[in-house]
Amino acid sequence: MIEQTKRILSDLVAFPTVSADSNMDMIAYLANRLEDSGARVDVLSDDSGRKANLFATLGPQRDGGIVLSGHSDVVPVADQDWATDPFEMVERDGLLFGRGTCDMKGFIAATLAMAPVFARQVRDRPLHFAFTYDEEIGCIGAGHLVQSLRERSINPSLALIGEPTNMRIIEGHKGCYEYSTHFQGLEGHGSAPDLGVNAIEFAVRYINRLLDLREDLKSMCPDNSRFEPPWSTVNTGALNGGHAHNVIAAKATVDWEMRPVQPSDADFVKGSLKTYCDDVLLPAMRAVHPDASIVTEVIGEVEGLMPTEKNEALEVLSELTGANTSDVVSFGTEAGIFQSLGMDVAVCGPGSIEQAHKADEYLAVDQLAQCLKMLEGLGAKLAGAPEH
Numbered sequence: 001m002i003e004q005t006k007r008i009l010s011d012l013v014a015f016p017t018v019s020a021d022s023n024m025d026m027i028a029y030l031a032n033r034l035e036d037s038g039a040r041v042d043v044l045s046d047d048s049g050r051k052a053n054l055f056a057t058l059g060p061q062r063d064g065g066i067v068l069s070g071h072s073d074v075v076p077v078a079d080q081d082w083a084t085d086p087f088e089m090v091e092r093d094g095l096l097f098g099r100g101t102c103d104m105k106g107f108i109a110a111t112l113a114m115a116p117v118f119a120r121q122v123r124d125r126p127l128h129f130a131f132t133y134d135e136e137i138g139c140i141g142a143g144h145l146v147q148s149l150r151e152r153s154i155n156p157s158l159a160l161i162g163e164p165t166n167m168r169i170i171e172g173h174k175g176c177y178e179y180s181t182h183f184q185g186l187e188g189h190g191s192a193p194d195l196g197v198n199a200i201e202f203a204v205r206y207i208n209r210l211l212d213l214r215e216d217l218k219s220m221c222p223d224n225s226r227f228e229p230p231w232s233t234v235n236t237g238a239l240n241g242g243h244a245h246n247v248i249a250a251k252a253t254v255d256w257e258m259r260p261v262q263p264s265d266a267d268f269v270k271g272s273l274k275t276y277c278d279d280v281l282l283p284a285m286r287a288v289h290p291d292a293s294i295v296t297e298v299i300g301e302v303e304g305l306m307p308t309e310k311n312e313a314l315e316v317l318s319e320l321t322g323a324n325t326s327d328v329v330s331f332g333t334e335a336g337i338f339q340s341l342g343m344d345v346a347v348c349g350p351g352s353i354e355q356a357h358k359a360d361e362y363l364a365v366d367q368l369a370q371c372l373k374m375l376e377g378l379g380a381k382l383a384g385a386p387e388h
Contacts (some may be wrong), residue, residue: 065126071135107162138300162349
């Protein structure tokens with residue numbers, strides 16, 4: 001099984017599914033393999049026709065199924081110093097090198113390799129495969145997929161998300177909210193700053209407010225937070241604007257994010273920023289230029305995975321892996337989006353997040369073998385006594 005999985009993974013790596021590009025060829029490959037295994041397959045395209053989710057099912061059409069989920073897209077390789085072609089998998093010293101091997105085509109390959117086995121084992125409980133697009137740029141595909149499942153009244157009871165965790169069981173992670181805030185001021189000569197509205201200067205004041213809010217969030221940390229750091233965080237990723245030393249900048253953009261440990265923290269930050277813009281920044285800008293504006297573009301608001309007292313996904317993974325502990329992490333996944341549909345959700349997959357997004361990304365063969373062992377256990381469970 002491991003050799004078959006490596007061959008599938010090599011095929012998947014060869015699809016250059018960087019988020020900026022189409023994933024349709026890879027989705028067609030996944031669909032063909034799953035259909036050959038007897039699955040009922042739906043390919044759900046986005047409005048552009050360049051991206052698609054795949055949702056496939058083995059077993060009966062009923063509620064209470066198990067979802068195996070992964071994202072098809074990968075991060076860019078531009079400006080990274082790779083020792084080998086990033087889109088050609090290379091095996092060396094027990095490691096599988098290639099873009100996406102770890103994050104997270106290794107898990108997808110393992111589920112595909114197991115699909116014919118699952119088809120023979122599944123009984124009264126459906127097994128679903130959910131492969132999404134654009135996870136790396138805001139979990140866009142997962143949001144669309146969950147909305148489609150809601151509209152079609154498809155109600156699985158649990159989801160296993162195969163993000164790289166070194167096969168540790170993860171029951172919670174922070175949310176990831178990303179924004180670009182655009183400032184429109186008034187251009188002018190640098191020798192007369194009072195006659196213009198310098199968008200960069202107001203963007204800097206906005207960033208200073210973000211820094212103040214970041215400190216406020218530390219004092220709002222929940223007593224029982226298990227995250228590291230335990231409080232919600234704010235990060236300023238980029239400030240862009242202006243084009244010459246002696247010209248007042250008419251436009252500027254701040255790219256920023258926050259990772260809330262609880263939804264109320266996100267509400268606090270957004271509400272505080274709106275008040276600051278409405279009461280302080282915009283009046284000052286419009287006193288000089290009535291058409292000045294501040295507009296925040298939502299890049300993505302990905303819900304966190306909230307630990308719950310009762311979680312069947314956690315119980316299933318504990319049984320399959322033999323682990324009696326679970327952790328929380330600060331990096332984000334699509335898990336919270338699936339949780340919003342009412343599913344029990346946990347994250348567990350092969351590889352280390354430390355290898356993701358880097359040059360010479362790799363997945364250890366022994367991690368892939370551990371993932372296959374877990375999935376083989378799931379197959380045996382599906383073949384056992386009926387559940388739910």
